[in-house]
Amino acid sequence: xxxxxxxxxxxxxxxxxxxxxxxxxxxxxxxxxxxxxxxxxxxxxxxxxxxxxxxxxxxxxxxxxxxxxxxxxxxxxxxxxxxxxxxxxxxxxxxxxxxxxxxxxxxxxxxxxxxxxxxxxxxxxxxxxxxxxxxxxxxxxxxxxxxxxxxxxxxxxxxxxxxxxxxxxxxxxxxxxxxxxxxxxxxxxxxxxxxxxxxxxxxxxxxxxxxxxxxxxxxxxxxxxxxxxxxxxxxxxxxxxxxxxxxxxxxxxxxxxxxxxxxxxxxxxxxxxxxxxxxxxxxxxxxxxxxxxxxxxxxxxxxxxxxxxxxxxxxxxxxxx
Amino acid sequence: xxxxxxxxxxxxxxxxxxxxxxxxxxxxxxxxxxxxxxxxxxxxxxxxxxxxxxxxxxxxxxxxxxxxxxxxxxxxxxxxxxxxxxxxxxxxxxxxxxxxxxxxxxxxxxxxxxxxxxxxxxxxxxxxxxxxxxxxxxxxxxxxxxxxxxxxxxxxxxxxxxxxxxxxxxxxxxxxxxxxxxxxxxxxxxxxxxxxxxxxxxxxxxxxxxxxxxxxxxxxxxxxxxxxxxxxxxxxxxxxxxxxxxxxxxxxxxxxxxxxxxxxxxxxxxxxxxxxxxxxxxxxxxxxxxxxxxxxxxxxxxxxxxxxxxxxxxxxxxxxxxxxx
Numbered sequence: 001x002x003x004x005x006x007x008x009x010x011x012x013x014x015x016x017x018x019x020x021x022x023x024x025x026x027x028x029x030x031x032x033x034x035x036x037x038x039x040x041x042x043x044x045x046x047x048x049x050x051x052x053x054x055x056x057x058x059x060x061x062x063x064x065x066x067x068x069x070x071x072x073x074x075x076x077x078x079x080x081x082x083x084x085x086x087x088x089x090x091x092x093x094x095x096x097x098x099x100x101x102x103x104x105x106x107x108x109x110x111x112x113x114x115x116x117x118x119x120x121x122x123x124x125x126x127x128x129x130x131x132x133x134x135x136x137x138x139x140x141x142x143x144x145x146x147x148x149x150x151x152x153x154x155x156x157x158x159x160x161x162x163x164x165x166x167x168x169x170x171x172x173x174x175x176x177x178x179x180x181x182x183x184x185x186x187x188x189x190x191x192x193x194x195x196x197x198x199x200x201x202x203x204x205x206x207x208x209x210x211x212x213x214x215x216x217x218x219x220x221x222x223x224x225x226x227x228x229x230x231x232x233x234x235x236x237x238x239x240x241x242x243x244x245x246x247x248x249x250x251x252x253x254x255x256x257x258x259x260x261x262x263x264x265x266x267x268x269x270x271x272x273x274x275x276x277x278x279x280x281x282x283x284x285x286x287x288x289x290x291x292x293x294x295x296x297x298x299x300x301x302x303x304x305x306x307x308x309x310x311x312x313x314x315x316x317x318x319x320x321x
Numbered sequence: 322x323x324x325x326x327x328x329x330x331x332x333x334x335x336x337x338x339x340x341x342x343x344x345x346x347x348x349x350x351x352x353x354x355x356x357x358x359x360x361x362x363x364x365x366x367x368x369x370x371x372x373x374x375x376x377x378x379x380x381x382x383x384x385x386x387x388x389x390x391x392x393x394x395x396x397x398x399x400x401x402x403x404x405x406x407x408x409x410x411x412x413x414x415x416x417x418x419x420x421x422x423x424x425x426x427x428x429x430x431x432x433x434x435x436x437x438x439x440x441x442x443x444x445x446x447x448x449x450x451x452x453x454x455x456x457x458x459x460x461x462x463x464x465x466x467x468x469x470x471x472x473x474x475x476x477x478x479x480x481x482x483x484x485x486x487x488x489x490x491x492x493x494x495x496x497x498x499x500x501x502x503x504x505x506x507x508x509x510x511x512x513x514x515x516x517x518x519x520x521x522x523x524x525x526x527x528x529x530x531x532x533x534x535x536x537x538x539x540x541x542x543x544x545x546x547x548x549x550x551x552x553x554x555x556x557x558x559x560x561x562x563x564x565x566x567x568x569x570x571x572x573x574x575x576x577x578x579x580x581x582x583x584x585x586x587x588x589x590x591x592x593x594x595x596x597x598x599x600x601x602x603x604x605x606x607x608x609x610x611x612x613x614x615x616x617x618x619x620x621x622x623x624x625x626x627x628x629x630x631x632x633x634x635x636x637x638x639x640x641x642x643x644x645x646x
Contacts, residue, residue, distance in 0.1 A: 055545055057537075079551075087548030094546075099539035104561045104636050113557075114547040149637040165547060 001068075002173050002205035003052065004028040008065035010044075010051045016277045021047040023229035024065070026302075029222075031172070031203040034196065036220030036237060038213055038252070040273045044229040045209045046095070049175045052207075053092055054082040070172065088118040091166035095178040097159035101150035107134075107161060108146040114165050133164040137194065156187035163191070167198070173205045180215065192219055213252050217241050225249050228274055228284035231302060235309030243318060245311040248285045283313070291315045326626065333622040340618050341392065344611050345385050354401055354605040375401055388611070397615065398608030402601070407612035411594060415616075417487050418593035420500055421585070422578040424513035425520065426571060433521040434567070437528025442555065444533060452525060459522025468515040468588035475511060483508050485590035512589040516582060520574045527570055531563030564635050572628035576621035 010022035022044045029035040039045045050056055052067050054074060067074040069090065074082065086092075094100040101110060111130035115121055121129070127146070134142035137160040150158055159179055166174055176195065180188040196219055199206045210216050216223060217237060224234040225246065233246040244250045251269035271288035280286060282297040289296070295314050302312040359371045372378045376387070391398060397407040440452040476484030488505030490498060499505025535541060536559065544554050579594075586595035594613060601609040633639050 050542075053546060055542060083545075083548050083550065085548070086546055092543075092546040094539055094543055096539060100543040102540045102544065102558050102562070103638060105558070106637075113549060113553065117548045117550070117553075151638050162543070 001028050001030045002033075002070060003207075004066075004068040005048075005052065006066045006068065008048065008051055008067065009063040010047050010056055010060065011063045012060040014277065019276045020229050020279075021060070021276060022051060025226070025229070025231055026065075027207075027224050027231065027234070029173070029205045029207055031205055032199055033222065034199050034206045034208055034220045036216030036223045037207055037209045037226060038211065038216050038223060039226035040211055042273055042276065043226040044276075045211075045226050046177050048226070049092065049177050049207065049209055052175060053086055053090060054079075055086075055092075084118065087114055087165075087171075088169040089171050090173045090175065091169070091171040093159070093162050093166050093174065093176045093179040096182050097155050097162055097179075098182065100162050101158055103150055105149075106146070107148055107150065107153075111146070111161075111165055111168065114168055118169055129168060130164075133168050134161065136167065137161075137164045138190070139164070156183050156191075159183060159187075159191065163195070170202060171204060173207070174199075175207045175209070177209045178211065181210070181212070188215070195219070213241075214256055225252070228279055229276060230284065230312060231310075232285065232312045233310065234302075235306075239307070239309060245305055245309065245316040245318060246285075246313050247289045247291050247315075247317060250317055251288075329622075329626050329629075333619070333626075336622060337615060337618055341389070341611065341615060342385075344614050345388060345607070346381070348605065348607045348610050349381055352605050354607060357605055358401055388608075392615070397612035400601075400609045401606045402604050402609075407608040408616075410597065410609055411613055411616055414592060414594045414597045416498060417591060418579055418582055418586070418595065420487075420498055420509060421512055421516060421582055421591060421593055422575055424500075424509050425517040425578050426575050428513055428517035429520040429524050429571070429574060432517070433524025434528055436521075437525040438532060438555070440525060441529040441532025441536070444529070453529065456522040456525040459518050459525075462518070464515060464519065464584050465588060467518055468512075468585060471511045471515055472588070482511055484511070487592055512585050512591050515589070516578055516585045520570070520578075523570060523574075524567070527566050528563060531566060532559055535559050535562045561635070565632060568628055568631050568635065572624050572631075576624045579620055580617040 005025060005027045008022050008025045009020065012019040012021055025044070025048055027035065027037070027048075037045045037048065047056070047060075051062055052069075052074070054062075054077065056062060062075050065075065069085070074085070101107070108127060108130060111133065112123060112126040115126035115129050116123075119126075131142045131146060134145060139145055139157060139160055145153075150161075153161065159182075163179070174195075179195075180191050183191065192215065195206065195208075198204060208216060208219055220237045222235065223237045223240045224231050225240070225248065226232065227248050233240060233244065233249045235245075240249060241253065244253055248269070251267075254267040255269060257266055269288055274280070274284055274287070280297070282299050283289070283292070286292040286296040293315065300312050300314045302310050305311045305316060354375070355368070355372055355377060358375070359368050363371070369378070376384060379387075388398060395408065399405060400407050400410055403410060436452045436456075440449040440456075443449040444453075472484045475482045483504075486508060488499040488508035489502050490505065499508065541554060541558060544558050549558075582591075582593055583595035583599055585591065586593045587599060590596075594617075598610065598613045600606075601613065
């Protein structure tokens with residue numbers, strides 16, 4: 001396994017009390033595998049990504065759990081050792097390409113510094129690497145584009161640059177935090193295709209964070225669904241999508257427009273995602289769940305449910321409940 | 322760029338023209354210099370001769386026309402008091418003021434920038450809070466009081482530094498300046514600190530606010546995710562983004578300290594332009610007042626032009642032609 005996360009706890013103290021943004025998340029991803037991490041805004045999926053890289057800013061902190069990257073626990077590692085991993089072995093692509101590149105620095109500056117942060121290559125060698133990386137993600141006339149500033153690129157091109165930066169050191173793990181959300185659908189398709197090809201060809205493990213089940217369904221090998229800081233269901237993508245066990249996963253699938261015919265109402269999950277500061281004591285989804293009973297006031301455990309699958313629900317679907 | 326600079330220079334000429342009108346007639350309204358220059362016991366004939374010598378016997382608009390004609394050729398008239406060309410008087414005093422101004426700006430950068438960075442990077446630490454609190458003092462203490470206190474402590478009580486005047490001048494590369502003598506520095510330190518204090522406070526708050534604004538942004542987190550060192554992130558990614566307001570304030574400050582070092586120059590008896598202008602206003606020495614303001618306005622306009630050009634160099638998203646509006 002490239003990455004094994006065990007019982008990760010990331011917390012933010014606030015005036016309203018302790019926010020458990022990530023509460024006992026465990027997941028793993030192997031070489032060449034694509035894990036889709038799915039959830040609504042505020043479910044803790046991005047924080048999980050940042051926690052793996054150790055990019056949680058104080059007063060937030062990782063309060064417990066382990067992040068085993070190639071067998072080595074990253075939690076509590078000195079900043080300098082984390083820095084050497086970041087960008088070199090574990091890379092990250094962010095959600096909003098308009099915000100990830102520094103607006104006042106040229107593309108070449110931002111790419112060359114990324115090369116030189118991990119390798120003692122000369123500037124010219126670094127520049128050549130940067131140019132090749134741009135070409136690999138399909139940016140035309142990379143030599144010219146290296147001299148441009150981010151505002152001279154479209155959103156899709158900027159995300160390609162960010163991906164090119166992530167690929168510079170051929171990392172073993174890439175965490176992609178909704179990298180296509182801000183892009184046109186056509187561009188989204190291209191980038192999905194390229195990322196998948198990359199993972200397959202180079203054996204890079206990929207964690208694809210998204211709120212969009214439709215995107216993940218076409219990309220991921222495995223899916224983990226997060227709700228209110230916890231994983232509520234995980235399993236092979238095909239199995240989870242074909243027969244979801246958790247009512248929340250079912251709700252997400254039902255709210256995709258593809259099932260509904262013309263003129264039919266889309267099914268929405270009733271209610272709103274709960275505030276992490278005021279979670280109900282038991283299953284966090286219970287207030288919105290049609291299957292909830294009094295038993296749901298106790299926290300259900302993430303239990304194994306069939307081949308390679310797990311669900312955190314007392315009344316899973318497909319059960320004779 | 323060239324078109325932009327030319328347009329700005331034309332604007333500057335217009336500003337200078339309006340300025341000359343306002344000042345010329347403004348000083349005319351303040352009082353009659355004749356009452357000051359001509360001895361009280363002079364008789365009518367002497368009086369008339371003195372007035373004619375100063376050119377004050379002509380109607381005001383005629384005086385103004387001849388002033389403009391002279392000014393276009395670089396002649397701003399002669400000082401009523403010293404009998405010397407006004408421009409000569411000002412240029413004599415200019416180096417002393419420039420020394421003071423540059424020293425103050427230098428202090429602002431080397432003290433204000435690091436302190437502001439520190440306070441911005443560690444806003445909740447003891448040092449960060451202390452720096453912020455200190456900057457409030459820098460804002461609120463009146464310049465003249467701080468000047469007097471500096472003299473009281475460092476010149477009178479401790480006797481470390483001289484309290485007034487400019488040090489000896491030495492020549493280096495054809496420039497005569499007191500910066501090239503040790504005693505010149507000793508004379509410069511207190512007035513420069515006095516002049517810089519408010520600007521250091523301003524710089525601290527500006528840099529701190531800038532750092533606090535930039536740090537949580539995605540591109541800083543992305544820079545960290547690339548594995549850059551903290552030094553490079555702060556020194557390049559943060560710094561380059563907060564430079565715009567810093568350059569603005571430095572430009573404003575340079576203009577302001579050149580033009581309005583009056584209080585500091587008076588307290589420390591610094592022989593700069595500020596002291597000259599105060600003396601000249603008191604004596605209604607109109608040619609000097611007018612020439613001084615023209616020179617000052619020209620300097621401030623020039624600094625602003627430089628700031629605009631630096632803007633476009635610092636931030637690729639700013640094009641000079643956009644700054645016109």
